[in-house]
Amino acid sequence: GAGVSQSPSNKVTEKGKDVELRCDPISGHTALYWYRQSLGQGLEFLIYFQGNSAPDKSGLPSDRFSAERTGGSVSTLTIQRTQQEDSAVYLCASRGQGKNTEAFFGQGTRLTVV
């Protein structure tokens, strides 16, 4: 597709279950970002990838959170043993090479932990 695609768009899960969120970046974009946005709050940085490596994982809130990127394309964000405080919108963005290139966002995955 032409834009950043995230799936699922909505996910309701029971506390304690694991979830996987997927991001398909724009083709050819080398940088990929994951952010979290709680209701009415700003964007919270989680992790970013340059190619398949993650130079900055500093935003991952706990070891229950992990992310990977394969083939320099698709990325998955995995949350293990979900907690209610994990409920939020998870946004993915991608950027092409060059420091002044635009970052394009997906529509997000709304995660609700019940």
Added chain:
Amino acid sequence: KNQVEQSPQSLIILEGKNCTLQCNYTVSPFSNLRWYKQDTGRGPVSLTIMTFSENTKSNGRYTATLDADTKQSSLHITASQLSDSASYICVVSAQYNTDKLIFGTGTRLQVFP
């Protein structure tokens, strides 16, 4: 203290009026600054991007200004429309890591008829 601070947190204006949103940052050395618009329930969409050598950039009714000396930027919206109701987010990159996007918490703008 956040590296990117925005004000006001929220703003209500009447349709047709102008408004100005502020962004102050401490990120240094500075590389570029972006303004994004985020409609409710959607991902942010880029409005402008400016490097340290640019003072102003327009995108339709949106005009962004940048003062790299005082580390301040503003986003001016002219002749507001109902569709301008959204959150406006200021995002800064540093020269030491242009890949990392540092987000402000945004200004929530509501335009009423």
